[in-house]
């Protein structure tokens with residue numbers, strides 16, 4: 168009986184020593200799992216798709232226009248609806264501006280040789296009058312039509 172008791176203690180002791188001395192396998196797996204977080208390439212690929220099928224960049228139409236006593240260099244300007252329009256207005260001689268009430272647009276009043284640039288979106292179709300608002304220049308013939316089609 169005493170022999171069996173001693174054997175039991177021996178087994179418990181050996182088991183206890185093994186329990187405390189066994190390798191702890193917790194630190195290594197957590198370190199090896201860290202590099203898996205460095206994989207955002209899949210989400211980047213998803214983000215790239217919308218940019219590929221959205222090539223809708225509004226066309227920019229550049230219009231060069233000049234004014235003199237008493238007319239504009241163009242009686243008619245045609246642009247596509249939705250186009251971004253860049254108007255480069257200059258005064259060939261005299262004191263002039265370029266106004267379109269329908270789009271609430273107005274360049275600076277320019278002296279001979281000066282220039283002003285106006286940019287707007289032709290977001291509505293139709294025919295719109297433009298004119299010079301200086302003095303009676305509009306009545307003298309400084310008029311024209313912007314046609315958005």
Ligand SMILES: [Cu+2]
Nearest residue numbers: 263299301304
């Ligand atoms: Cu004028």
